[in-house]
Amino acid sequence: MSESLTIRRPDDWHVHLRDGAMLEGVVAHTARQFARAIVMPNLTPPVTTVEAAEAYRARILAAVPEGLAFEPLMTCYLTDNTDPEEVRRGFESGVFTACKLYPAGATTNSDSGVTDVANIRGVLEVMAEIGMVLCVHGEVTSADIDIFDREAVFIERVMTPLLASLPSLKIVFEHITTSEAVAFVESAPDNVAATITPQHLHINRNAMLVGGIRPHAYCLPVAKREAHRLALRKAATSGSPKFFLGTDSAPHAREAKESACGCAGIFNAPYALESYLAVFDEEEAIAHFEGFASLHGPRFYGLPENQATVAFEKVDTPVPATIATADTELVPFHAGETLRWRFAG
Ligand SMILES: NC(=O)N[C@@H](CC(=O)O)C(=O)O
Ligand SMILES: [Zn+2]
Ligand SMILES: [Zn+2]
Incomplete structure (x- = not known):
């Protein structure tokens, strides 16, 4: 008999x-493993209205295979011109679960993002009043800031002043990649939490740059030095309710990644849970896996825990080199590797 593990069904708080x-x-790939997911709004054009989010939610539900119970939780893409009353209406009618702050120009499809948080002050005040979560891509975009420093500088220039001026706002510092972000979240009050991706727990910047440039290891925020990866592993596996699962699975067609100007984003959805579980196993922290994957997220968002459970078996699980879609192929995270656990549903 192989070793097995059963936990409450997880959710993905960033996909x-x-x-x-x-x-x-x-x-x-997402619906098979996760009960719910916070769906990112960076489409072209971005999802900026209640109407657009409802239509997108319907397209998602129509694409979920029969027999899978999956609830997409929609987000509102904030721009300099977002109307606070549209946000309130979307939240109160149950369409928007959170708002998403992309600093303009920070990442894929962020051109319509926010140029200065002062421009969304009215929206943030309404969100604090109604208890709505702000999801943040936390990187500055100034040309003079080195790409490896953009998250740490964001904490100083944006996060700290924002929290000081609106201390009750619920903030998820998404896909954190630095020890500075870990320390910031740990020392912040309970209304500040962070998501951590599988890739930032597995790889540092060498994985992207040593022995040849590896476009499939490139995402934003970019992977940092080893010391940061170790800080992230410690935070994720610590049992602290401030850290929870958010894959940031970000598929781009193979040819868009393997290009002279390759897109940022790692497609980790197919083996997301196996990838996270490998980390908890290696850190001898499997007892904290359920909290990270299934409990801390709903608690932060004020949503119920899932009732269903999922199981894992400790058996070798080879990850294919590519995964086909109707019109392209995708290279998954861990392509060609063997993971030690298998999601058994
Ligand atoms: N993470 C990424 O590298 N890319 C994401 C955008 C994002 O989450 O920043 C994408 O949409 O492709
Ligand atoms: Zn992002
Ligand atoms: Zn993302």
Whole structure:
């Protein structure tokens, strides 16, 4: 008998499901493992209205294979012109679960993002009043700041002043990649939490740059030095309710990644839970896996825990080199490797 593990069904608190043929090709990977997911709004055009979010939610649900119970939780893409009353209406009608702050120009499809948080002050005040979560891509975009420093500088220039001026706002510092972000979240009050991706627990910047440039290890925020990876592993496996699962699975067609100007994003959805569980196993912290994957997120968002359970078996699980969609192929995270656990559903 192989070793096995059963936990409450997890949720993914940060995922890119895209649209059209890509959505059709990727959504089942997420829906198979996760009960709910916070769906990122960085489509072209971005999801900025209640109406657009309702239509996108319907397209997602239509693409989920029959028999899978999956609830997409929609987010509102904030721009300099977002109307606070649209946000309130979307939250109160149950369409928007959170708002997403992309600093303009920080990442994929962030051109319509926010140029200065002062421009969304009215929106943030309404969010604090109604208890709505702000999801943040935490990187500055100034040309004079080195790409490896952009998260740490964001804490000083944006996060700290924002929290000081609106101390009750619920903030998720997403896909954190630095020890500075870990320390910031640990020392902040309970209304500040962070998501951590599988890739930032597994790889440092060498994985991207040593022995040749590896576009499939490139995402934003970019992987940092080993010391940061170790800080992230410690935080994720600590049992602290401030850290929870958010894959940031971000599929791009193979040819868009393997290019002279390759897109940022790692497609980790197919083996997301196996990838996280490997880390908890290596850190001898399997007892904290359920909290990270299934309990801390709903607690932070004020949503119920899932009732269903999922099981894992400790058996070798080879990850394919590529995964086909209708019109392209995707290279998954861990392509060609063997993971030690298998998600058994
Ligand atoms: N993480 C990434 O590298 N890319 C994401 C955007 C994001 O989450 O920043 C994408 O949409 O491709
Ligand atoms: Zn991001
Ligand atoms: Zn993302």
